[in-house]
Amino acid sequence: MCRTDQSVPEPGEGQDVDATDAVFTSLLEDSAEELYEQAPCGYLSTLMDGTIAKINTTLLEWLGLERSQVVGRMRFTDLLTVGGKLYHETHFAPLLQMKGEVSGIALDIKTAGKQRMPVLVTSKVKTSEDGDPLLIRTTVFDARDRRAYETELRRGRQAAEEARRQSEADRARLQEALAVLQQSLLPAELPAVPGMEAASYYHTASPDLLGGDFYDLFPLDAHRWAFFLGDVCGKGPQAAAVTSLARYTLRAAALHNTNPVNALTTLNTVLHDRYTSGEGRYCTAIFGVLQPDDGHVEVHLASGGHPSALIQRADGSSDYLHTPGGMLIGVLPKATFTAARARLLPGDTLLLYTDGLTEARTGPDRTLYGDEALRTFTTTQPAQGPQALITALTGLLASFGDGLDDDTALLALGPTPLATPGVTT
Incomplete structure (x- = not known):
């Protein structure tokens, strides 16, 4: 015999609340990890000596490297071109040490095929509650479009400057010709x-x-x-x-x-x-x-x-x-x-x-x-x-x-x- 007065439990009623929170936490962690790995910019964390402790997939794809080749084996400066390393040592690292963070510094990294890729780098030192430095978190932005724009802008400026010089030369020749003609009168x-x-x-x-x-x-x-x-x-x-x-x-x-x-x-x-x-x-x-x-x-x-x-x-x-x-x-x-x-x-x-x-x-x-x-x-x-x-x-x-x-x-x-x-x- 069926019981018709049995009540239907509301969603979540009778379920373990702690288990639900754990599910949502897991989902959030998965989403955050996916966002970190597939972000449109590169992320990495390094120890204070520059050794790479964590790096996202986006940056690895730019570099053409496997995670196992990088984490614990390479330092941040190993990712840079020769000129990038020099600038890092003379400007970037001293500024980071003094201020605890630097933002929007232009560097070049070595990509797959030994190509040079312009990037903008932002780094911040993560400290403990006691203020001791623990690690450095770095964000790397693709600056190829910006570099192309700057190159085109420089080209445009150079073309404009050349046009200005040519115009001045033409004007000088015109004035000389007019002076000669004026004197002939x-x-x-x-x-x-x-x-x-x-x-x-x-x-x-x-x-x-x-x-x-x-x-x-x-x-x-x-x-x-x-x-x-x-x-x-x-x-x-x-x-x-x-x-x-x-x-x-x-x-x-x-x-x-x-x-x-x-x-x-x-x-x-x-x-x-x-x-x-x-x-x-x-x-x-x-x-x-x-x-x-x-x-x-x-x-x-x-x-x-x-x-x-x-x-x-x-x-x-x-x-x-x-x-x-x-x-x-x-x-x-x-x-x-x-x-x-x-x-x-x-x-x-x-x-x-x-x-x-x-x-x-x-x-x-x-x-x-x-x-x-x-x-x-x-x-x-x-x-x-x-x-x-x-x-x-x-x-x-x-x-x-x-x-x-x-x-x-x-x-x-x-x-x-x-x-x-x-x-x-």
């Missing part, structure tokens, strides 16, 4: 004019860009000399092309007709016809003729939209030779140009310049230097001839610093200065 040196002194200076605002300022001085015949100074709108190769065209047009025009207005008119026609169908190109310029005479120099010049020439007199005064109304060259098919005449006596200097000088920015508020400041500066300089004035203006340009952001051309002409009493040359 200017006279190599001013010719010697009997009874006169001439001086010039060219300031390049940027070594990477061709400027459009130009000047020249050349003979017309045995008694007369032509000069000009101008400024082409813009910079770069296009401006250089206009500069070259302007120089040779003015030279050719002067040999055909020495009248300054006619020379500028010819240049206006050439520029307008050349660039009328595309981007407009124009310039400003002063063209003149010098005729040395007995003790003085006659000057006949014309201006097309250019700043007025400045005359420094031997008596210490300075003033502009005004040429109002002169139009830009190359803008319109017909243009009006203004002529002027002057006589230069010994000690006088005729100064021509481009607007980079008067449009320089000065002072904390970066105001324009201006025409009046230039006249005042010239007045304060001793009247010692063209070269002395150009030297003084060169120093002035240098004093502007980054306030001088445009090319500047200077041309000074005048009768040979009188000898100063008591001074021999």
Whole structure:
């Protein structure tokens, strides 16, 4: 006969609690041991002399060794390359002894096939309750991906550095080529004019860009000399092309007709016809003729939209030779140009310049230097001839610093200065 009132015991009811705990403990130990053995990083424990007492399967597989070959038979340093051993002895071991632990030290271990494997090593000394060192627990991380990344990073940096050096070399060659081209647009040196002194200076605002300022001085015949100074709108190769065209047009025009207005008119026609169908190109310029005479120099010049020439007199005064109304060259098919005449006596200097000088920015508020400041500066300089004035203006340009952001051309002409009493040359 069956008993229907017999109760069914709950799970665990009537079982040995201690036996259950033992099962769970065993499972946990098995899991911990499996995690230790198959971890994605290497583990080992060594005695204080470095003898390996325990090592996991992961590290053994990296090394290509059996456990029996390692445990109790090898020391940690036996796993390292020659360089790794040296670093361990000189840095790793002393740091571990002093601090009790080291973290993330880069070493190389010897793998199967005698290959070198980069690793990151972290070690910590395990001590007793009394603080006595017992053993060293070490974790070894595979650093091959990191080493590959660092190698690629170094390669990238080296490539970038090489590219930078190549770029600097290319820039230097470009600047050299631009300097040569810029010089080809200017006279190599001013010719010697009997009874006169001439001086010039060219300031390049940027070594990477061709400027459009130009000047020249050349003979017309045995008694007369032509000069000009101008400024082409813009910079770069296009401006250089206009500069070259302007120089040779003015030279050719002067040999055909020495009248300054006619020379500028010819240049206006050439520029307008050349660039009328595309981007407009124009310039400003002063063209003149010098005729040395007995003790003085006659000057006949014309201006097309250019700043007025400045005359420094031997008596210490300075003033502009005004040429109002002169139009830009190359803008319109017909243009009006203004002529002027002057006589230069010994000690006088005729100064021509481009607007980079008067449009320089000065002072904390970066105001324009201006025409009046230039006249005042010239007045304060001793009247010692063209070269002395150009030297003084060169120093002035240098004093502007980054306030001088445009090319500047200077041309000074005048009768040979009188000898100063008591001074021999």
